[in-house]
Amino acid sequence: MRRRQGRPAGRRGHDTRLVVTLVVAVLAVTLGLLAPWGYATFVNTSAKDRIEAAPPPPLFTDSQVAPTAREVLAQGDPASAMLQQWWSGHGRARDDAAFTAWLESSFPAPPGESTRKAQMAEVERLDLLRSDAGVKAASWLESFGKDDVWKLYAHDQGEMLAAAVGDSRKSHLKDMLKMSKDVADALGARFGQSAPYVTEPRLRPDHTVVPGQVCPCSYPSRHAAAGAAARSYLGALDPHRAEDYRWTESQIDYSRVYMAGHYPADVDAGALLGDMIGQYFLVTREHRSPAQAAAGPTPEPRR
Template sequence: MNVLRGVKWPYALVALLAVGAVALGALRPQLVTTVTSSKKKPSATDKIKQDPPPTLFTDHEIAAIGRAADDQREKADALFAQWRRTHGTTRDDKAFAAWAARQVPAPPTAAQRTAELHQDQRLARTRTAAGKRAATWLELHGKKDVWKLYLHDQRELVPARQGTAEKTELKAALKMAKTISDQVAARDKQPAPYVLDPTLRPDKHIQPGGKGPYSYPSRHATLSAAAVTYLGSLSPHRAEEYRWMRDEVLYSRLYMAGHVTSDITAGTLLGDLIGDYELTVSGR
């Protein structure tokens, strides 16, 4: 039963309510827009809390690609020493990006890439449901989220100003890694393994003879190596853990035929260079 039924509302009050309703109606879109625009994108921490990692690959599985990635460290340091002798420690992102792109080795020959493709094909025959879950998670979160989460953990232990600076520097390194690796991939035009052999990833619906996407160098590898070089310098006692996660990410790219080994090593070399650069120009 409506207890308000039959009540005689004073005219002035009715008029006031009517005016208020019109005003609220006019303001409602603005209020909705304000509330919507104030929503923040989920942080890396939020993303991983919402999608925690499954069981990842074993140390034995990731060991070989980890060693191949480690081999790029000495090369990168030697190359970066040349840059530093010429340019010092002053930030010049544009010049460095152009120089770093030139340090990426020429793509492998067709015969070499075919041999690497055969490695991916053999690996594809060993896939399991658990392996696919691990690879999917690493592909999704291995570019940036895991590295931002690692830095977030470190920032809990340092002064706020230092933590803010480190966050800015890692973001700059990751952005540069994406930019340069994409530019080199567009320049060298090496089709991804699942483009060369669409049976490796039927979910991608690649037409035979397709040309893209391009996979040399690996963007995941470039981002991971840049992050590991930077984070490992900030917290050397955790460097081994960072390398382990890097190797997990790299192996996942082979496992699902997103890349061949030369894509990974080229990306790792580039990422190591970018990490060295960011540490140097930020005074670390």
């Protein structure tokens, strides 16, 4: 952990404003989500109910999330290339336990320390740009971006399908989100890469970091893994909405770097993992060929 001997007055002023901004924004979001959370804890509510009870604040602009969107989109081809090893050894048969073990054993290691130090500059740049509105947006995306927004999208698709087909699709999405969480958590524990705010506690003064703390471990991003898996799966099944899914994915991923929870490389790795899981589910649940799954959504012309 880098030690700072002193900070200029401008930096101290920024830190004070940031603490106030973070505390006020987090309190506002917490209070706004507290009632829906309590209701969801004791009543069997759906993702649709929870989001209706706590609708999103204004989110980030397209220009803000565009660089993240490009980086995440670029993970599709490497994911398809890595999956060729799986398909060649296992065919198209469904074997979730073996696939999970393969992902955990073959996933690429995080970048070296020099890359992470270089990427800290981007995290610090976003720290200087944080605002009350941005923190509110990021807090909402953190709360609902792991699964609820994707469950809501699956629900919306299911509304236009026969009940059995819609229920099957929602069930597959639920299994996919669980797989992405389990694998991302296992890889996080394996690699032990600290989140940016653990390395630099000043980036999140609303969190307590104790001496010697290593985690939360940030490689790969669990939010990014869930988003890429859901986007690739749902986008292939409803190609005309694929751009909406990509926009949501980029919002969630950008928010993770914005709040110093992840480095850009963590988000890219999460997208790589999620793309592989999404393609696997398209092949094993929706009976697509590996080539079709890798190609992504291909909408037919509207009539």
